[in-house]
Amino acid sequence: MKRIDLLICCGSGCVSAGALKIKDRFIELLNENDLRSEVNIIETGCMGPCDFGPVLMIYPEGVFYQKVTVDDVEEIVTEHFLKGRPLTRLMVTEDEKLRVTKKEIPFYKKQVKVALENCGYINPESMDEYIATGGFEAIGKILEGMTQVETINIVKESGLRGRGGGGFPTGLKWQFGLNNQADQKFIICNADEGDPGAFMDRSLLEGDPYRVLEGMMIAGYAIGATKGYFYIRAEYPLAIKRINLALEELRKVGLIGDNIFGSGFAFDAEVRTGAGAFVCGEETALISSIEGQRGQPTPKPPFPAEKGLWGKPTVVNNVETLANLTSIFNKGPEWFSSMGVGKSKGTKVFALTGDVKNTGLVEVPMGITLRDLIFEVGGGMTKGKFKAVQLGGPSGGCLTEKDLDTPITYESLVEKGAMMGSGGVIVMNDAKCMVNVAKFFLDFTVEESCGKCFPCRLGLKQMYGIMDNITKGRGKEGDIDELIRLGRHIKQASLCGLGQTAPNPVLSTIRYFREEYEAHVRDKSCPAKVCTSLIHFDIDKSKCIGCSLCARKCPVECISGSREDKYAIHQIECTKCGNCFDVCPVHAVKIIPGVHYETFNIAQAATKDIY
Amino acid sequence: MKTLADLRKIREKAQHDMKLRNSGSRIKIVVGMGTSGIAMGAREVMKTLLNEIATRHIVDVIVSQTGEKGLSSMEPVIDVIEEGKETITYGNVNPEKAKRIIAEHIVNGQPVTDYIISRD
Numbered sequence: 218m219k220r221i222d223l224l225i226c227c228g229s230g231c232v233s234a235g236a237l238k239i240k241d242r243f244i245e246l247l248n249e250n251d252l253r254s255e256v257n258i259i260e261t262g263c264m265g266p267c268d269f270g271p272v273l274m275i276y277p278e279g280v281f282y283q284k285v286t287v288d289d290v291e292e293i294v295t296e297h298f299l300k301g302r303p304l305t306r307l308m309v310t311e312d313e314k315l316r317v318t319k320k321e322i323p324f325y326k327k328q329v330k331v332a333l334e335n336c337g338y339i340n341p342e343s344m345d346e347y348i349a350t351g352g353f354e355a356i357g358k359i360l361e362g363m364t365q366v367e368t369i370n371i372v373k374e375s376g377l378r379g380r381g382g383g384g385f386p387t388g389l390k391w392q393f394g395l396n397n398q399a400d401q402k403f404i405i406c407n408a409d410e411g412d413p414g415a416f417m418d419r420s421l422l423e424g425d426p427y428r429v430l431e432g433m434m435i436a437g438y439a440i441g442a443t444k445g446y447f448y449i450r451a452e453y454p455l456a457i458k459r460i461n462l463a464l465e466e467l468r469k470v471g472l473i474g475d476n477i478f479g480s481g482f483a484f485d486a487e488v489r490t491g492a493g494a495f496v497c498g499e500e501t502a503l504i505s506s507i508e509g510q511r512g513q514p515t516p517k518p519p520f521p522a523e524k525g526l527w528g529k530p531t532v533v534n535n536v537e538t539l540a541n542l543t544s545i546f547n548k549g550p551e552w553f554s555s556m557g558v559g560k561s562k563g564t565k566v567f568a569l570t571g572d573v574k575n576t577g578l579v580e581v582p583m584g585i586t587l588r589d590l591i592f593e594v595g596g597g598m599t600k601g602k603f604k605a606v607q608l609g610g611p612s613g614g615c616l617t618e619k620d621l622d623t624p625i626t627y628e629s630l631v632e633k634g635a636m637m638g639s640g641g642v643i644v645m646n647d648a649k650c651m652v653n654v655a656k657f658f659l660d661f662t663v664e665e666s667c668g669k670c671f672p673c674r675l676g677l678k679q680m681y682g683i684m685d686n687i688t689k690g691r692g693k694e695g696d697i698d699e700l701i702r703l704g705r706h707i708k709q710a711s712l713c714g715l716g717q718t719a720p721n722p723v724l725s726t727i728r729y730f731r732e733e734y735e736a737h738v739r740d741k742s743c744p745a746k747v748c749t750s751l752i753h754f755d756i757d758k759s760k761c762i763g764c765s766l767c768a769r770k771c772p773v774e775c776i777s778g779s780r781e782d783k784y785a786i787h788q789i790e791c792t793k794c795g796n797c798f799d800v801c802p803v804h805a806v807k808i809i810p811g812v813h814y815e816t817f818n819i820a821q822a823a824t825k826d827i828y
Numbered sequence: 829m830k831t832l833a834d835l836r837k838i839r840e841k842a843q844h845d846m847k848l849r850n851s852g853s854r855i856k857i858v859v860g861m862g863t864s865g866i867a868m869g870a871r872e873v874m875k876t877l878l879n880e881i882a883t884r885h886i887v888d889v890i891v892s893q894t895g896e897k898g899l900s901s902m903e904p905v906i907d908v909i910e911e912g913k914e915t916i917t918y919g920n921v922n923p924e925k926a927k928r929i930i931a932e933h934i935v936n937g938q939p940v941t942d943y944i945i946s947r948d
Contacts, residue, residue, distance in 0.1 A: 218878040218881055218891075219848065220874075220890070220891045220892065221848065222848040277849075277853075277856075277892055299893075300861045300862065300863075301858075301895055302894075338849065345838065345841070345842035345845065346842060346845075346846060348839045349842035349846050351839070353835055354839075357832040357835055358832070471829050471830065472829060
């Protein structure tokens with residue numbers, strides 16, 4: 218008999234931190250100590266706190282271990298498993314208190330897990346474990362006694378809205394799908410997650426594939442679709458493998474097939490892999506891609522619910538949307554709509570990244586404030602002061618200190634110039650240059666624009682050119698207004714969601730950090746000391762000890778001096794590589810915002826670009 | 829799998845296999861596994877307990893271990909902790925006694941008074 222359940226987090230973060238090696242070492246040592254028959258090793262999906270990885274949970278005590286290394290395994294086996302003495306040194310300590318179990322860790326305290334309920338708790342490859350948590354009860358009940366309209370009404374009552382970014386009411390979308398009559402309809406699960414720094418859908422598919430599948434079956438039944446597609450990008454091989462495995466298992470037991478639960482409802486699904494184009498997250502482009510064509514959007518209407526995949530009515534739902542369905546049907550729509558505020562009900566999964574202490578996957582009720590999300594769940598900043606947070610990735614916008622108490626809902630974020638997006642949250646400290654950040658996101662969308670419509674294809678390129686000039690000291694008066702003008706036109710005239718949202722990072726940073734843009738354009742200065750063209754290095758002679766280390770490390774030999782006279786940088790030759798700054802033992806080298814007057818004068822005289 | 833009843837049957841079995849992760853067990857048996865406990869054969873006692881529970885298909889009992897209990901002269905020591913009842917501690921347990929404890933105490937609810945060293 219087993220007496221210990223050992224849960225090893227095998228989410229992407231922990232695997233890259235070495236979780237699989239730890240698992241192998243456990244198997245080796247358990248065999249050596251004759252404990253293999255007493256310990257159940259379970260590979261789970263993402264437990265959330267990726268920053269602590271690799272993490273383990275050990276039941277029945279529920280002990281939570283963080284940052285485990287291969288060398289720790291032996292002690293865990295001999296001390297904890299054999300003698301029952303949990304290792305305090307591997308537990309989380311916060312506020313000088315030892316947090317033994319998951320529940321005691323502040324990271325988990327404000328979280329409410331609905332879509333992620335089983336993620337990190339069950340073995341994602343085991344159908345039985347999913348069934349043990351109540352799996353397939355919802356689809357079973359629906360098939361045994363509910364009509365399609367009743368099913369849709371429950372989703373409408375719950376107030377569930379699309380979790381992929383737009384926030385369209387899911388029940389309404391299904392209603393359109395049901396109303397359009399056809400001999401064949403399709404349901405598609407959109408798992409083309411492309412925002413930099415977002416991994417919500419990935420973790421769900423890897424951590425609880427059966428839940429997403431059950432959600433898809435419910436959606437399929439409601440709209441009358443007998444065939445489903447998972448559109449997953451090829452960068453997610455584990456997600457693809459697990460969905461395929463789940464499909465295979467369900468076919469074996471007849472939960473996918475011609476006559477599910479003896480109701481006559483037939484359903485089957487398959488995986489289509491995407492090549493990783495950001496635009497394929499847009500539903501019409503995604504449909505083109507499944508059809509085998511170039512991933513380019515088509516004008517709406519006709520909406521996919523009317524004429525979608527191969528011209529048939531199609532409903533496209535995001536992974537997280539589908540993952541919420543099982544809980545809505547098992548616990549009732551009132552339970553779901555009791556969470557959240559206003560028109561935003563339920564919970565939302567966020568991928569928390571950037572300069573926060575606890576990066577990782579979190580699920581919080583809608584309506585939580587940004588302050589709670591970043592400072593309570595996220596544990597605050599790693600270093601520096603909070604400056605801004607980017608929500609919604611390259612389609613979203615940034616919010617600042619004064620918006621921290623805004624409750625997070627679909628509407629409140631749009632009003633502030635950001636958006637829910639799929640849930641990427643990038644927290645930035647005061648060492649970040651907002652102009653540079655906006656340029657980074659713009660670079661991404663320029664690259665990912667499919668090129669079909671010209672406002673997006675040419676307009677974004679123009680905007681990028683201006684941004685590039687500004688960060689390199691070639692900004693002119695009027696550039697900022699030109700950016701705003703271009704951005705507005707691109708938003709209005711673009712065909713699909715990519716172009717309609719791509720100017721957001723620039724527009725929102727101008728809105729909140731206009732003075733930073735102006736410093737770049739007028740003063741040729743980067744206040745955050747990030748844009749290399751707009752800073753210079755200088756040596757503080759009162760601190761310099763004349764050790765000559767900087768002069769010896771300078772690749773262009775532009776530092777000279779002596780022990781008596783101290784050292785100085787010749788600004789004109791300086792390439793701003795930063796070596797002198799790194800090597801100075803007494804921190805006498807300073808980074809100063811703005812171009813040095815010598816370089817500036819030379820550039821003026823030659824009327825050429827300032828570098 | 830053709831009906832909801834079939835599904836529920838699978839669920840019951842699967843939930844049993846996952847019981848360690850739920851806190852809904854009726855009885856918890858804690859074996860003292862300090863150095864002296866192990867030296868006196870606590871491992872054997874634990875193995876016997878686990879085997880007995882498995883062969884008798886007892887579902888609502890979990891076996892756990894703890895460190896030194898401070899009663900070195902009476903090792904191996906085990907605690908039987910039951911919600912709402914006094915905790916009973918047995919001393920000088922061996923595999924034979926462990927079997928009797930399972931049969932009489934865990935299954936029939938009658939503590940084996942011969943081996944009890946403390947109640948609280």
